[in-house]
Amino acid sequence: AQSVTQLDSQVPVFEEAPVELRCNYSSSVSVYLFWYVQYPNQGLQLLLKYLSGSTLVESINGFEAEFNKSQTSFHLRKPSVHISDTAEYFCAVSVKAAGNKLTFGGGTRVLVKP
Amino acid sequence: DTAVSQTPKYLVTQMGNDKSIKCEQNLGHDTMYWYKQDSKKFLKIMFSYNNKELIINETVPNRFSPKSPDKAHLNLHINSLELGDSAVYFCASSQDRLAKETQYFGPGTRLLVL
Numbered sequence: 001a002q003s004v005t006q007l008d009s010q011v012p013v014f015e016e017a018p019v020e021l022r023c024n025y026s027s028s029v030s031v032y033l034f035w036y037v038q039y040p041n042q043g044l045q046l047l048l049k050y051l052s053g054s055t056l057v058e059s060i061n062g063f064e065a066e067f068n069k070s071q072t073s074f075h076l077r078k079p080s081v082h083i084s085d086t087a088e089y090f091c092a093v094s095v096k097a098a099g100n101k102l103t104f105g106g107g108t109r110v111l112v113k114p
Numbered sequence: 115d116t117a118v119s120q121t122p123k124y125l126v127t128q129m130g131n132d133k134s135i136k137c138e139q140n141l142g143h144d145t146m147y148w149y150k151q152d153s154k155k156f157l158k159i160m161f162s163y164n165n166k167e168l169i170i171n172e173t174v175p176n177r178f179s180p181k182s183p184d185k186a187h188l189n190l191h192i193n194s195l196e197l198g199d200s201a202v203y204f205c206a207s208s209q210d211r212l213a214k215e216t217q218y219f220g221p222g223t224r225l226l227v228l
Contacts, residue, residue, distance in 0.1 A: 032214050043118070043204055043219035044157075051214050088155060094213040100145060101170055102217060104157040 002027035004091050006105035013081055014113050021076040021108045023091030031093040033074040034102065035065055038088040047089070050074060086112045117141050118220035120205050126226045127195055134191045135223045137205030145169075146188040147206040147217065148180060157204075163188055164211045195227045 007022040025031065032051050036044040048059040055067040065076045074091060091105040118139045127133055139146060147170075148160040162170035163182040177193045188205060202222045208215040 034216075036219075041222075043221045044206075044217075045219070046216045049214075049216065090157065096213050098213060099162075099169060099211050100147075100208055100213050100215050100217065101159055101162065103159075107155045107157075109155075 002029075002031060002093055002095060002103050004093055004103055004105035006089075006091055006108050008108050009106065010109045010111065012111045012113060015083055016080045018077065018079050019081050019085075019110060021089050021091075021110070023074045023076065023105055025072050025074065025091070025093050027072075027093060027095065029098075030096045032096060033065075033067060034092040034094070035059075035063070035074070035076050036090045036092060036104075038090065038107075040087070044090065047076070081110070081112050083112050083114060085110060118205055118207055118218050120203075120220040120223050122223060123221065124224050124226075126228065128228055129195055129197060131195050132191070132193045133195060133225070134189055135203055135205075135225075137188045137190070137220055139186055139205075139207040139218070139220075141207055141209075141218060143207040143209050143218070144185055145208045145211045145215070146182065146185070147208075148188065148190050149204040149206060149219075151202040151204060151222070153201070161188075161190075162211070169211060197227050200225055200227045 003026045013019045034049045035047040038044045050067045058064045092102045145164045147162045161180045166182045205220040206217040208217045
């Protein structure tokens with residue numbers, strides 16, 4: 001079975017500062033990797049995902065994540081955060097051969113302070 | 115134009131009651147899901163349907179019964195509600211059942227059992 005660990009439950013950060021959210025996964029088979037964002041009182045939205053190819057993936061709003069197979073990690077970064085980035089961020093995996101069952105990490109709450 | 119919608123948004127009820135949550139997607143997707151998010155924000159899949167066929171059935175009490183009348187709808191009926199059922203329930207959909215597909219989430223139904 002696969003598992004996902006998000007090492008930080010909460011990350012306070014000042015506006016315009018960089019942020020990194022850590023995600024490690026465990027799986028004996030190949031996986032796809034996802035980051036979803038949940039704004040207050042809303043459902044989850046896909047931020048970005050890694051399927052194959054370049055290990056660095058980017059989102060349209062300035063986030064990027066790098067897949068590191070040897071370290072089984074998929075950390076999320078943004079060089080300069082905005083107040084509007086305040087949200088809960090979830091890392092998730094799905095097993096390539098096992099259908100679209102997402103296994104989520106525990107989430108990291110990002111609180112951007114002015 | 116809401117892609118994945120859920121009703122009701124809030125549900126407050128007494129222990130022992132039976133309740134239903136409805137979900138509809140207008141994305142033309144084949145696959146739909148129910149997730150439970152507990153008070154600590156932990157997300158876990160409950161069920162998945164593909165073209166009205168049950169394909170994922172996690173370890174969920176049999177008081178929970180999903181029903182898919184057509185591929186655009188997935189409802190969740192809960193019998194004999196218990197305090198521990200209090201959570202946010204999210205419906206989601208994806209193009210198909212492949213592991214690489216993005217899942218699109220509804221806004222959630224906040225269930226409180228008193």
